[in-house]
Amino acid sequence: xxxxILLVEDSPADxxxxxxxxxxxSSYNAELTHVDCMSAAEKYLAERSVDIILLDPGLPDxxxxxxxxxxxxxxxxxxxxxxxxxxxxxxxEQALQEGAQDYLIKGxxxxxxxxxxxxxxxxxxxLEWLKxxxxxxxxxxxxxxxxxxxxxxxxxxxxxxxxLPAPMARLLAIAHTNSQRLVRLxxxxxxxxxxxxxxxxFNFKRVExxxxxxxxxxxxxxxAEGYGVRIRLEDVLTAVADVRADPDRLLQVVTxxxxxxxxxxxxxxxxxxxxxxxxxxxxxxxxDHGPGIPLDFKxxxxxxxxxxxxxxxxxKGGSGLGLSIAKxxxxxxxxxxxxxxxxxxxxIFHVELPCWHHVAGLAIDRDAKxxxxxxxxxxxxxDTALTLREQLKQIGFAxxxxxxxxxxxxxAVATRxxxxxxxxxxxxxxxxSLIVRLRELPQYRxxxxxxxxxxxxxxxxxxxxxxxxxxxxxxxxxxxxxxMRMLAKPGVxxxxxxxxxLHVDExxxxxxxxxxxxDVVTVNSIEDARRALKAGDFDLAVxxxxxxxxxxxxxxxxxxxxxxxxxxxxxFSAERANTAENAHEQAALAKSHSSIDSLVxxxxxxxxxxxxxxxxxxx
Amino acid sequence: xxAIRVLHVDDEADVRVVVxxxxxxxxxxxxxxxxxGADALVMAADWSPSLILLDVMMPLMDGPATLxxxxxxxxTAHIPVLFxxxxxxxxxxxxxxxxxxxxxxxxxxxxxxxxxxxxxHLSISAGExxx
Numbered sequence: 001x002x003x004x005i006l007l008v009e010d011s012p013a014d015x016x017x018x019x020x021x022x023x024x025x026s027s028y029n030a031e032l033t034h035v036d037c038m039s040a041a042e043k044y045l046a047e048r049s050v051d052i053i054l055l056d057p058g059l060p061d062x063x064x065x066x067x068x069x070x071x072x073x074x075x076x077x078x079x080x081x082x083x084x085x086x087x088x089x090x091x092x093e094q095a096l097q098e099g100a101q102d103y104l105i106k107g108x109x110x111x112x113x114x115x116x117x118x119x120x121x122x123x124x125x126x127l128e129w130l131k132x133x134x135x136x137x138x139x140x141x142x143x144x145x146x147x148x149x150x151x152x153x154x155x156x157x158x159x160x161x162x163x164l165p166a167p168m169a170r171l172l173a174i175a176h177t178n179s180q181r182l183v184r185l186x187x188x189x190x191x192x193x194x195x196x197x198x199x200x201x202f203n204f205k206r207v208e209x210x211x212x213x214x215x216x217x218x219x220x221x222x223x224a225e226g227y228g229v230r231i232r233l234e235d236v237l238t239a240v241a242d243v244r245a246d247p248d249r250l251l252q253v254v255t256x257x258x259x260x261x262x263x264x265x266x267x268x269x270x271x272x273x274x275x276x277x278x279x280x281x282x283x284x285x286x287x288d289h290g291p292g293i294p295l296d297f298k299x300x301x302x303x304x305x306x307x308x309x310x311x312x313x314x315x316k317g318g319s320g321l322g323l324s325i326a327k328x329x330x331x332x333x334x335x336x337x338x339x340x341x342x343x344x345x346x347x348i349f350h351v352e353l354p355c356w357h358h359v360a361g362l363a364i365d366r367d368a369k370x371x372x373x374x375x376x377x378x379x380x381x382x383d384t385a386l387t388l389r390e391q392l393k394q395i396g397f398a399x400x401x402x403x404x405x406x407x408x409x410x411x412a413v414a415t416r417x418x419x420x421x422x423x424x425x426x427x428x429x430x431x432x433s434l435i436v437r438l439r440e441l442p443q444y445r446x447x448x449x450x451x452x453x454x455x456x457x458x459x460x461x462x463x464x465x466x467x468x469x470x471x472x473x474x475x476x477x478x479x480x481x482x483x484m485r486m487l488a489k490p491g492v493x494x495x496x497x498x499x500x501x502l503h504v505d506e507x508x509x510x511x512x513x514x515x516x517x518x519d520v521v522t523v524n525s526i527e528d529a530r531r532a533l534k535a536g537d538f539d540l541a542v543x544x545x546x547x548x549x550x551x552x553x554x555x556x557x558x559x560x561x562x563x564x565x566x567x568x569x570x571x572f573s574a575e576r577a578n579t580a581e582n583a584h585e586q587a588a589l590a591k592s593h594s595s596i597d598s599l600v601x602x603x604x605x606x607x608x609x610x611x612x613x614x615x616x617x618x619x
Numbered sequence: 620x621x622a623i624r625v626l627h628v629d630d631e632a633d634v635r636v637v638v639x640x641x642x643x644x645x646x647x648x649x650x651x652x653x654x655x656g657a658d659a660l661v662m663a664a665d666w667s668p669s670l671i672l673l674d675v676m677m678p679l680m681d682g683p684a685t686l687x688x689x690x691x692x693x694x695t696a697h698i699p700v701l702f703x704x705x706x707x708x709x710x711x712x713x714x715x716x717x718x719x720x721x722x723x724x725x726x727x728x729x730x731x732x733x734x735x736x737x738x739x740h741l742s743i744s745a746g747e748x749x750x
Binding site: 155161 | 705
C-alpha cells in the first residue's frame, strides 16, 4: 500500500500535471510531497520515510545517473521510478541498472499507467530486497557450519589427530575436498551478489603482472595437483608489464581462469600461462588442453551458472560462477576477458588490462584548448576521472589526472593549476595529507582545493576545524552543477578572462559583432536561455524581447548568476517592449534606430562598469 | 620461551573446539575460550592474553561492541584483537580496523595454518609497539 510519494521534479508544470493525474483516481489517496531539487529531496528523505520516489533526473543540482545514484543512496530501500524525456531511452535503461525499478516517459503518461508503475515498482523493490537479504543471510549461515566442518576435516587430513589408516584417509580426503568446494561455492555466490549490488570497492594501484601471476599459480598448485595437472608459466622475456588494477581483484580473475583451465584439463597434462604486452594493454593468457568449448555454448560462457553440460558442474567441481565473476571484475577494471580456440585443441582464455603507461599517458589533458584554465584531479578511479574530464571540458576547463599523492605533488610543481580536486581515498595515503603538503607549496597557499569523497562523513570535521582552507566538499557521484558553481568563484577562472554574454536573439550578425568583445552563447528561445543560465554564469545578457513577446518578461527576473546576483540586461529589439520598469534592465536600444556598433559600445560600457563593481565587492 | 596466550570468543561451541585444536598445533600457544562478549571482558581483564580472537556475530554483545568495551578498560585497552568473521566485506573490514582491531580473518579459515596467521599478526602488533 503506497501512502507517501516523494516527487522530485524541477518543472512546476510537470509536477502539477502529475499531481492532478493522481488526484483523478479517487481510489488513490496517497499523500504526494513535491520538492524541486536533489538537496531538498535528500533533506526530506533524511527526516521522513516515503513509500516511493518519483524522480526527474534533470534537476538543477543533479543530472542523469548522478541524480539517480544520489536518490538511491539517500533511500536505498525505497523504490524509485524515473521520469524521462522521449529521447532518453538509454538513460532509462541505465537507470534500471543503477537500481531504479521502473521509468515513465513524460508526455506519454496516463493515470492508470502511473498507478501500475508505482505498484509494480514497489513489489519489484520488495522482491529485490528479499533476494539480497536472503542470499547474504544464507551465505553467512552456511559459512558458520562450514567453518567447523572444513576446519575439522582439515585438521584430520593434516594428521593433527594422529596418523590415519589408508582407507579412512581416502574417505576423509573426499569429505575434505568437497567441503572446500562448498566453501568456494558460497564465496562465489556472495561475490556475485556483492558485485551485482554494486557493493564492491576497487582500490586501484600500479600492479606488476608477472609477480601477481606467479602468486596465482602458486596458490593454485595444490588444486592442480588434485587434478593431476601441471601449471607452467611460459618464460618469454617481456618488458616490464605493469597495469593499473586492484591487485586482490585481479588475482581473483587470474585464479578463476586458472582453476577453470585446470578443471577442464585431462590428467597428466599442463596448463600454460603467458604474459603478453601490446602498445597500451597487458594480456595474460591461460591455455588448457581440454575438450574445447562447444560452438553453441560459446555465447553463454560468461553467464552465471553456465555449464556446457549439466553434469559438468558435478564432474568438474565448479560453481559455474567463476568465469562470470572474472568478466564482471575485468569490466570494472576497465579491461576485458575473452577466449579463443587453441590450435591443436583446447582453449586459450585471456584477460586484458590497460597498461600502466597508457593510463599514465592519459594523465595530461592534451585535447583541451591551449589557453583553457587547467585543473588537477587527484582521483584513483580512471572511469570517474575520464567522465569528469569530459564534463569539465564542456565548460571550458582542461583536467589533468593524478592517481596517487606522489603523482599529484609532481604535477602540482610542474604546472600551476587553477584549482585542485582531491579524492580523500588515494592508493598511497589520505587525501588530507596531500592537501597539507600542497598548502606548504607557496604557489598553492591560496589555490582553490575541492574535496571529492565517496564517504560523506569521513574527515569532514577534520577539514572544517583545520586551517587547510578547503574551498568546498563534493560527494560522489559528483554533482556537476555544484562543481561548476564552485569553479565559477573568483580566482578559479582567469582574472583576465573574456566576459560571457548570453544572447537571446536569432540575429547572427549581432552575435558575430558581440563575439569580438566577449564569449557569446546565442540561443533563440526562452527555454534554451533558461537552460544556458543553469549551465553557467554570464556577465551580461542581450535580449530581443520580440523573439517571444509573451515569455520574455518572465525571463527578465530569472537573469541571475549562480550566486543570485542580477545579470545586467541590454534590450536590443525591433520594437520597444513593455519592460521599462524592470530593475535589471540597464539599457534598451531599438534595432531600427541603433547601429550594431552602438550596441557593441553599450555592451562594452556595461561590462566595464560591472567588472569594476564586482572587483570592488571582492574581499 | 614465553607462551602466546590467546583468548578465543565465539558463541559456536564447535568452532571453539576447531580453533583450540588448530592453535594447539603450535606448542607455544595457550588457548582459552569463552562464548560471549560479556565473558570475554571478564576473562581478558583477569588473564591478560597476548591476543584476542573475536567472533563478530554473537547474541547480546556482538564482536564490535565487545571490542569497544575492551578498549575502554585500561586493563584490556592494549590487547591486540583479531576478528574472525563469516562476513568479510571491504567496508566492514575498514570499519573494524577503525574501531581499533588488529586485523580481520575470514571464516572458514585454514585450520592447519591458523596459528601461523595469528603469529604474523602478533609480530606486526609487537613491531608497532616498539615505536
